[in-house]
Amino acid sequence: MADEGRRFGTEIAIAxxxxxxARAVSLAVGQGEEIATRRVEAIELTLEGIPGDRHAGFVRPADVRVPWFKRGDPIHNERQLSIVSIEELAEIAAALGIAEVEPEWLGANLAVAGLPAFSMIPRGTRLFFPSGAALAITDQNAPCRIAGAELARHQGGERLDFRFVEVSRRLRGVVATVDKAGRIAAGDALDVRVPEQWVWPG
Structure with a gap:
């Protein structure tokens, strides 16, 4: 590993x-334009994502998250599913001084448990389900006031939407695409594979 790092003219740590x-705690599907999702016991994933979910599809319109593209232009959909961590939701709730934050209030499709610092999990990480289905992590999910407003609707609290954005940064979970289709269910044991990691020196 050290020899590989020296090829770049400097020492690069390659993990x-x-x-x-890990474990799949809950699953949910988004319908219509509402951010909140509806809890289900199992989902038959396709390569386009979750059938009927508002984020399903191979293509999505460019938005504020990708300012290097013209707004509305069709781009590859790397946000088929939203995944959060039960442990991080508890951190958010504690920071906000509220009893709980349910995954569905934030529009999550999958809530997992057992992975420390889940929102920092690298791109390219795979989550493998017992059926053979697999998800590929594509990015960290940034907090937004829309999710905060939905949280406020359930928990109340003045300006909770702004506070949510502040306290949930790097705790909001990740987004993913379907790498292999198949059935996923609440309670499934997950095999997690984090790829080699390095920081390019530029």
Missing amino acids: PVIKRK
């Missing part, structure tokens, strides 16, 4: 592949 175990 090896990491394998972990």
Whole structure:
């Protein structure tokens, strides 16, 4: 690994592949334009995502998250699913001084448990389900006031939308695409494969 780092003219730390175990706590599907999702027990994933979910599809319109493209232009959909961590939702709730934050209030499709610092999990990480279905993590999910407003609707609290954005940065979870279609269910044990990691020196 050190020899590989020296090829770039400097020492680069290259972290090896990491394998972990986790658990799918809950699943939910988004319908219509509402951010909130509806909890279900199981989902039959396709390569386009979750059938009927508002984020399903191979293509999505460019938005504020990708300012290098013209707003509305069709681009590859790397946001088929939103995934959050039960442990991080508890952190958010504690920081806001509220009893709980349910995954569905933030529009999440999957809530997992057992992965520390889940929102910092690298791009390219795979989540493997018992059926053979697999998800590929594509990016960290940035907090927004829309999700904060939905949270406020359930928990109340003046200006909770602004506070949510402040306290949930780097805790909002990740987005993913379907790498392999198949059935996923609440309670599934997950095999997690984090790829080699490095920081390019530029």
